[in-house]
Structures are given as structure tokens and as C-alpha cells.
């Protein structure tokens with residue numbers, strides 16, 4: 001469905017389904033922040049109360065983890081959003097006249 005990290009193809013290379021109707025906009029970024037934030041914030045509290053790590057170690061580890069998880073989730077959540085829009089026939093998906 002994607003032709004690069006975040007670019008959605010105009011049509012599906014397998015079945016030719018039109019994909020250019022999607023309007024993911026800021027949705028994938030919103031969902032990524034929502035998930036990463038709700039995972040990392042409690043985890044930071046837990047790590048701090050359990051082990052009291054050195055602040056620099058803690059900041060480095062959580063920064064790398066947040067960036068890595070965000071970059072992993074972003075294109076997948078974009079796929080989810082385009083899939084939901086397709087399944088709900090939003091924004092012109094499923095119309096013959098395109």
C-alpha cells in the first residue's frame with residue numbers, strides 16, 4: 001500500500017483498488033502520540049520508583065525508546081487509518097466515478 005515510508009500509492013499494485021481517496025492527515029501522528037505517551041509515561045514512573053536510575057541514563061534510554069517506537073508505529077497506524085476509511089467508504093472510497 002505504501003511506496004515509501006509514509007507515501008500511500010494511488011492504486012493497489014495487486015488488485016488495482018483506488019487508494020488516493022484517503023485523508024489520513026494528522027490522524028496517524030495523533031494516534032502515535034496517544035499510544036507512545038500512554039505507554040512511556042507509566043513506564044517512566046515505574047522505572048523511576050523501582051530502580052532510581054541515573055537521570056542521564058534514564059533520559060537517554062527513554063528518548064531512544066520513544067523515537068524508535070514512534071517511527072515503528074507511524075506508518076502502521078497510517079495503514080490502519082487508510083484501511084478504516086476504505087472499509088467505511090469514506091472520502092469517495094467505493095464510488096464508481098471515483
Ligand SMILES: [Zn+2]
Nearest residue numbers: 012014015017
Ligand atoms: Zn489490493
